[in-house]
Amino acid sequence: MSTAPATLRDTAAHTGGGVLEARLTHLGREEFARDVWGRTPLLTRGAGDFSDLFSASAVDELVSRRGLRTPFLRVAKDGSTLPESSFTSSGGVGATVADQLDDTALWRSFADGATLVLQALQRTWEPVAELTSRLGTELGHPVQANAYVTPPQNRGFDAHYDVHDVFVLQIAGTKRWIVHEPVHPDPLRDQPWTDHRAAVADAARGEAHLDTVLGPGDVLYLPRGWLHAAEAQGEVSIHLTLGVHAWTRHALAEQLTRAALALLRDDPEMRGSLPLGVDGPDGELALVRRRLVEALAEADPAPLFHRVRRGQGRPGPLGPLAQLAAVDGLSAGTPVRLREALEARLDGGRLSTRVGWLDFPETDLPVVRRVLDGEVHRSGDLGLPFVERLLRAGVLVPAGP
Incomplete structure (x- = not known):
């Protein structure tokens, strides 16, 4: 474990x-x-x-x-x-x-x-x-x-x-x-x-x-x-x-509210129609407020926050020809490193980045943590199949000759 x-x-x-x-x-x-x-x-x-x-x-x-x-x-x-x-x-x-x-x-x-x-x-x-x-x-x-x-x-x-x-x-x-x-x-x-x-x-x-x-x-x-x-x-x-472009508490409140509303989509009563002939919200507000407060207390805005934050920037440059050459010439001595400005986060077995996400078995997690240090590594020390996968995903890049 x-x-x-x-x-x-x-x-x-x-x-x-x-x-x-x-x-x-x-x-x-x-x-x-x-x-x-x-x-x-x-x-x-x-x-x-x-x-x-x-x-x-x-x-x-x-x-x-x-x-x-x-x-x-x-x-x-x-x-x-x-x-x-x-x-x-x-x-x-x-x-x-x-x-x-x-x-x-x-x-x-x-x-x-x-x-x-x-x-x-x-x-x-x-x-x-x-x-x-x-x-x-x-x-x-x-x-x-x-x-x-x-x-x-x-x-x-x-x-x-x-x-x-x-x-x-x-x-x-x-x-x-x-x-x-x-x-x-x-x-x-x-x-x-x-x-x-x-x-x-x-x-x-x-x-x-x-x-x-x-x-x-x-x-x-x-x-x-x-x-x-x-x-x-x-x-x-x-x-x-x-x-x-500073993140604000108001922006965080927006993320929390969106996360709460996403939870309320799974509530059958909240998906229900308002009564026929309704001419205002007053009769329904007490229920909606109560359910919304409960959802706000339960909601986790962190995943949405990180997703939006990643979307506000771009990863470091990646040359398609250099990347292909690295994949085709991959050997134990090939130096690689984490691509810059990826905003990479490892949550459990999922690595989320600005270029997408990858799931890893627990046996690979120690190696994933190693590449997140930003240092240059020899591909043979990480495992060639692992390195090839991350090169093809645009997560790792060649680190030099």
Whole structure:
């Protein structure tokens, strides 16, 4: 009989910890969580050199050579977003989709004062993808990344708030940030600033909580709901925004409610029809409330929580040709490792990941636990049939020559 814990989460994603302290805030996770997270803005001067993450040449490559399509780019000027048709066109022979970025149109818009917003860089630029994956693991909340490229003395958006926390990393140039306290603290994802447009505009005319200029290497953290507006100074400004889409207690309540409703589907009385001629819910509410409270007490939202959480991110890259070569050339000496950012969890004999689930007999569980450590292993030490199965499932990947 196994004495291992019933639930085990992969540790591979934790091997690159320390992003907060090493790259963003100079604070450890515990100190950041206690004093800053979700509470107050934090400005960190000289947090580091971000040239390995992003640069002006990266902007030019993404715009002119990668064949990006919308919505991987937005264009904004004076607080408004320009129509996609103004900066997209056909890709030409062999790539005749109509919404690829038109670098000539983008150049003209940029020269006219528009801000280029490169969206979802965690999908298109590998150094940023690696950083967001590590930060998301460290924080326990999903992270995405945008880049804002603003011409001198221009701004892309008026004062507004975001429904996610942000880390602003100044890459090049300088940008003035004006920050005001929230008019709607801790907004949910379906409570955008446009729901409070008048209050936001009024607050933005008041005294600022923070008025500062960010230079290369500076980082500004803003909790969701804090108002902000930014304007480039005397040169082109490039900054990365890491958006932290925080899980909330309200979101957990939604998961719990869905789990409870799923239980009530198996209750014949709850599936019953309301009486004929009913003109309101009053006569049935007492029963429904009682059964719902009972179901809430019994429901376990954890499986749904983990499933939704896995769905909010993507696993690390997998090359189909390298994977096939690893399967075809599999030998005792083949090095393999757990695929990155899988959000793998072993519950009993089931391994759940972002690429699906696998069931294992108890005799295989010690080997499953070994691969969840994230280290490189020789296939012969794990068992060739076991390794082949996980390679074909996209759970393990080749670890090098």
